[in-house]
Amino acid sequence: MNPYFEKLGRTVLERWRQQNFSLEVFPELARIAIDEAPPSENVDIEEMIHEFLANDEQPFQSESGFGQPELVAFNDTRFYIQILFWMEGTTEIHQHEFSGAFHVMQGSSVHSEFDFVGARSVTPHIRIGDLRMKQIDLLETGRTIPITSGRECIHSLFHLDTPSVTVVIRTHHDPGTGPQYNYLPPHIAINPLHADALTTRRKQLLDVLETLDHASYAKLVNEMVESLDFERGFNILRHAMAHLQVLDEWEPVLAIFQKRHGQLAKGVSDTLAECLRRETITQMRYHIENPDHRFFLALLMNVQNRTDIHALITERFPDQSPIETILGWAEELIEPTDFGITLLDAAFPASLDVAIEAQSHLLIIALKHALEEGSESKTRTAEFSEIYAALTSSCLRPLFL
Numbered sequence: 001m002n003p004y005f006e007k008l009g010r011t012v013l014e015r016w017r018q019q020n021f022s023l024e025v026f027p028e029l030a031r032i033a034i035d036e037a038p039p040s041e042n043v044d045i046e047e048m049i050h051e052f053l054a055n056d057e058q059p060f061q062s063e064s065g066f067g068q069p070e071l072v073a074f075n076d077t078r079f080y081i082q083i084l085f086w087m088e089g090t091t092e093i094h095q096h097e098f099s100g101a102f103h104v105m106q107g108s109s110v111h112s113e114f115d116f117v118g119a120r121s122v123t124p125h126i127r128i129g130d131l132r133m134k135q136i137d138l139l140e141t142g143r144t145i146p147i148t149s150g151r152e153c154i155h156s157l158f159h160l161d162t163p164s165v166t167v168v169i170r171t172h173h174d175p176g177t178g179p180q181y182n183y184l185p186p187h188i189a190i191n192p193l194h195a196d197a198l199t200t201r202r203k204q205l206l207d208v209l210e211t212l213d214h215a216s217y218a219k220l221v222n223e224m225v226e227s228l229d230f231e232r233g234f235n236i237l238r239h240a241m242a243h244l245q246v247l248d249e250w251e252p253v254l255a256i257f258q259k260r261h262g263q264l265a266k267g268v269s270d271t272l273a274e275c276l277r278r279e280t281i282t283q284m285r286y287h288i289e290n291p292d293h294r295f296f297l298a299l300l301m302n303v304q305n306r307t308d309i310h311a312l313i314t315e316r317f318p319d320q321s322p323i324e325t326i327l328g329w330a331e332e333l334i335e336p337t338d339f340g341i342t343l344l345d346a347a348f349p350a351s352l353d354v355a356i357e358a359q360s361h362l363l364i365i366a367l368k369h370a371l372e373e374g375s376e377s378k379t380r381t382a383e384f385s386e387i388y389a390a391l392t393s394s395c396l397r398p399l400f401l
Helices: 003-018 026-036 045-054 197-211 217-227 230-246 250-265 268-285 291-302 306-316 322-333 356-373 382-392
Strands: 070-075 079-086 093-096 100-106 109-123 126-139 144-147 150-159 164-171 182-184 188-190 334-337 340-343
Touching: 003 026, 003 070, 003 079, 026 100, 026 144, 026 164, 109 230, 109 291, 126 230, 126 291, 126 306, 150 291, 182 268, 197 217, 197 230, 217 230, 217 250, 230 250, 230 268, 250 268, 268 291, 291 306, 291 322, 306 322, 322 334, 322 356, 334 356, 340 356, 356 382
Parallel strands: none
Antiparallel strands: 070 079, 079 164, 093 150, 093 182, 100 144, 100 164, 109 126, 109 150, 126 188, 182 188, 334 340
């Protein structure tokens, strides 16, 4: 057992005992204990890994799939300390059924906090409302953030470095604070731990039909969403959306779902479109390793307007204008394909008769013009307008809002 974490755990336990194990005080108590002797300054990660690999005398290890991996460094019946490694991790927007505090021991992350307003439960496992950004911060090594269980702490983390390592002091479970919803912006909250075996098997059967390129795929999904309840219908739509779009059958199926559920379904189209956009960015993260480029992806995923994006870029890179920083990233992220160049998921318009050797330069000029002039530009040429349309229909859209 690592002596630093043993001491930290004993300190937290004694101080919490003095507070009669009040859940209300635990997040701040845990934060203070971490910040008095931060793991980022007091723990050598290489030595910690060696000690964990070589010494059998370790706390009981959970079978949790959270973290890549999770190490339990201290365990008590009331709380425990976990060390989470993140190689490719970006968390869903979520709340917790536990409380405590987390500390950035190595790396950095973009931390976003949200409110879910006007919430209404459709079933015990799915809610509708409006998810609104409350705050977004860049967490560098050494930062500690309290965690409050329940709906008052809805957040997500986009890890920038490989690996990022966080230390979490947390309770096992706070009664009455569940379910531990995941939030799908801008309008849906779901319980990810709810097991609906029938829906799972239906999704698997749809995957079989998709693999076989079965002619009845769209027709069968149509019939399902016409008869299913809101929760099951939404989960089927979410699963089938990408393939239905390939088949050019998405809009008719969505229309049937909306007709079936009326006002309940009002925000579903925007939510599923955002799910697809966020999944596109998450997939990009797997092959983009540069921390600055990952920071760019984190902004595109979590920040919905250019003003806030520029402010966060300025915070991290104060010596260069945000637009110049974005243009530099764009030049580094442009990739050639068999059909032309792409910038993340924005493809150079095939309708423009431009040699591939000249496309990068023209795209950067068009991007610079759009970033400087804004969406209301009256001077955009027809050529630039086509490139602008490609940019605004991609994950880069928040840059122009």
